[in-house]
Each structure stands twice: as structure tokens, then as C-alpha cells.
Amino acid sequence: MQKRLTSSLLSAAVAASIAAIAAAPAANARPTAQNATRNANEAATARHYAALIAGAEPKTAELTLFFTQMPKGGDLHHHYSGALYAETYVNWLDKQGWCVDKTSYKIVTDKAAVAAEKAKPLEGRSCLSSADVYADDYTWRELLQRWSSKDFNNHSETQAPPDRQFFQTFLYFGPVSNTNFHEGLLEIKNRAIQENVGYIETMFKMSPFVANPQFDADAWNNARDDAALDAQMRAWMQQLDGDAKFNGAIADFTARIDEAAAGIDDEQFTMRYQTYVLRLLNPSQVFSSMLAGFKAATKDSKIVGVNIVGQESQKVSMRDYTLHMKMFRFLKSIYPNVKIDLHAGELALGDVPPEDLQFHIDQALNIAGANRIGHGVDLAHETNVVGIMKEMHDKDIAIEINLTSNAFINGVQGQNHPVTLVRRYGVPYVISTDDAGVTRHNLSNEYVLFASRYKPSYAELKKASYNSIRYSFLPEADKSRLMRQLDGRFAKFEAEIAGLDHMRPANN
Incomplete structure (x- = not known):
């Protein structure tokens, strides 16, 4: 009986997913001549995109062009301090009157120590200003390797494990990331x-x-x-x-x-x-x-x-995980209108003992009452995986997919990534960046990875873009406003791609 129930639930979810993906956004049902043109442009864009992902090796340069131009709605899993590139933080050092220790690459905030360093000739300084860092290419590249993931995958020397390297970057640029907030948001x-x-x-x-x-x-x-x-x-x-x-x-x-x-x-x-x-x-x-x-x-x-942040595999995080979920449950009962978005299941086999992979997403949903799930990397290992996917499908709870981050921190990518389960069983999802400054990418790149690895249809990609507004925590009026904007942006984009498609030689 249980097997039949499981099969039934998954089959229903698959059917619902296919139906949802096949359905174009409501704005596409247009009876007028203008709307017919828009529909034709949408169809041409879908054909153009299909050609880019066809074959064993997707055309990633053209996909980059395509997704840089494509409206992407929003980015719902985004860390402010990890989104700014190291270059920005280095530029802010002089503004704060700080410098970077030439040996440790950590920021020195003691104004007296900085003044003493500036009084020395450049060759004798152990603490460098913004200009000093840029002037010394060796120091600049070494700093980048500590303040971001730059050169990690093409570097031959002994390195820290990628998860440690990722989380330690915040210890380096942390002091300066807590300054110039308005300027950072503008960037x-x-x-x-x-x-x-x-x-x-x-x-x-x-x-x-x-x-x-x-x-x-x-x-x-x-x-x-x-x-x-x-x-x-x-x-x-x-x-x-x-x-x-x-x-x-x-x-x-x-x-x-x-x-x-x-x-x-x-x-x-x-x-x-x-x-x-x-x-x-x-x-x-x-x-x-x-x-x-x-x-x-x-x-x-x-x-x-x-939200709740911090490396999930760390000992304190694991020890207190259930306790934290109970805290969220308690406060959610006091403040029921406050939305919660939880990092949950950002774990891979080997990060922790196998039994510790089995419950984090489940507890985030069923104890804490999460309105969205961030990462969910360990989904396939969860004891209640079928129940989790059915609940997220039925209650319309989205999961935030961060492909670059999951590959770098947890080594999870390709067919091993839970996005394959999410898509198969109709779990709502959004494409997001996580910490684009640390891992040195952008949202367009995440769509390129998603398209080239999993070859979704254009309708599914477009739905993912709209999902990033639909599953935001905005009030409904603001969602409607942004959805209308997105309709207009897609109409313009698809007209441009339709024109570009006419330029393609027939044999290409």
C-alpha cells in the first residue's frame, strides 16, 4: 500500500509539474494583432534558445549573450556582503583610513598603526593602502585568493578545502563590508x-x-x-x-x-x-x-x-540545529505574518555522518514552518524526501537553487544536484546567486549553467524568471507591479531575439 501511495504521489507531482511548465505566463494569452506578434516573437525566441542547447555541447558563449539580455525577474537567495566583489572592498580601504596587512591579508583598522605605516616608504610598509595593493600584482593576486574563490580551480599549490576557503573569505573582508552600505547597495x-x-x-x-x-x-x-x-x-x-x-x-x-x-x-x-x-x-x-x-x-x-546563516556542517550548527528550528516555530507562533527563509540541507555526503543528512529540510519545513528553503542540497538523503517534495509541491513552497555555490562549497553538481529531483517532481524553484562576489559570477551565469547542464525548455526558463517574483516575500500589490514590468521586459527581449534569429544563417 505504501509503495502504491508513494508512486501515486510522485506521479501526480510529475503530471502537475509538466502541466505547470507547459503553461505560458497568463500575459501570453493575447487575442489582438499586437499580441499575435508577441506570441510569434516568443515562439521564435524558443526556437533560437532550443538551437543553443541542442547537441552534446551547448553553445555557452551564445547562451551567455542570451541570458545576459533575458529578463530574470529577481534574485531571492542573495547575501549582501558576499555579493560585492573584492575590488569594491579594496577600494573602500582608503575611504575608511585602513590598510591590508601584507603578510596575513587581513584588514588593519587601528588608525595610529595605519598612520605609522603610511609614514614609511612604500618598500618598507607591512600594511598597504588601496593603491599600494593594486600597485603590487603579487599582493593583489594573493589577496584575491583569500578574499574570494579567484584562481581556486586553476591553482596547483596546496589549498584549504573549498568550503573552508569560502567561509573564511568573510573573515578577511568582514570589517570593510560593514561600511558604506548605501554605496554597496547602489553597486x-x-x-x-x-x-x-x-x-x-x-x-x-x-x-x-x-x-x-x-x-x-x-x-x-x-x-x-x-x-x-x-x-x-x-x-x-x-x-x-x-x-x-x-x-x-x-x-x-x-x-x-x-x-x-x-x-x-x-x-x-x-x-x-x-x-x-x-x-x-x-x-x-x-x-x-x-x-x-x-x-x-x-x-x-x-x-x-x-533567515539563518552560517556553515551548516559546523559543530555548533549541527548540535543546535533542531533547537534553532524550535526557536523559529515559537516566534512564528507569536509573529505569524513574518516570513522565514531558511538555509537548510546545505550538506553533502561526507560533510557530516550520513544520519545528519536525513532531517534538516524536513525540520525547516515541519518544525520551523519555512516559507522558502535555501539550497536543499541534501534532499535525496532526507528520510522524508517523498513527503518533503509533496509538501513543497502542495503548499507551493519554493527552493532556491544556487548551482555555482553548491558546486564550489559542497562539490554537488550535474546529475548529482537536487534540482534534478525538484524538476522531476514538481517542486517550485527559483534560480539564484548566493554569494556572487565571493565565487565571482552573476545571475546570468547561473542561468547559463542551468540551461547547459539540464536543457530545460524556454517555457520552463521563463517560468523560473517569473517564479523569482511570485515566490518573493513582497506584498501582492508589489508582486503584481513587478510581474507587469516583467511582461513588458520579456516582450522587448523576445522581439530583439526574434530579430536576431532572422540574422542566423539557415545552416546554423
């Missing part, structure tokens, strides 16, 4: 517009927290007793609700976001912000930061969700 916006991305939902800032050693001890003791844990969280939440210093920190936090975001939105582009907690901290710090994030999201409409 992200302008780069997005250049590649026809109209919306970004970025994980911008960690919400404030406080430490409470007694809460830590009690939380670990109560981790398996839901009633006791809920009572503990409720008691401290009530104390924090009346804590003027804590609430002042939240007010300052939202004010900084509003200041940084001023003037970012316009007719071409919209940005919204997720706050996040760091799963590597002690329970009191995680819970108070989580509470601050939920409170901030209720106070400021620019903050559309709460």
Missing part, C-alpha cells in the same frame, strides 16, 4: 540592472542580540522538552520586550537599513531586505537575534523576512 543595484534583474531580496544585516549564559544552559537542558523550552523562551521574550536597551538596538538597526536603502528603489529596480541570525552563536544570542529580526520585520516594511 549591487546597478550591476543587477545591467543584466536585466529587476528585484533583489538580499540578506543584508544580522539583527542585534544579547548574551544570557543562564538561558544557554537551560536551552540545552530543555532542548528535548518542548513545553519547558517554550516556557523558557516566553519568559525571556517578555523580559526583552520590556528592555529599553534591546528595543533601542532594534530601532537603531531598522534606522540603519532605512538609511542605506534610501533612493535604491525606482521604476527599473526594487530591493527588499532579509535580516538574519548566525547559527554559530550560543542559544541566547541566536534567540535574541531571532526575536530582534521578527520585531524589526513587523516595524519596517522594507524588511520582508528572517
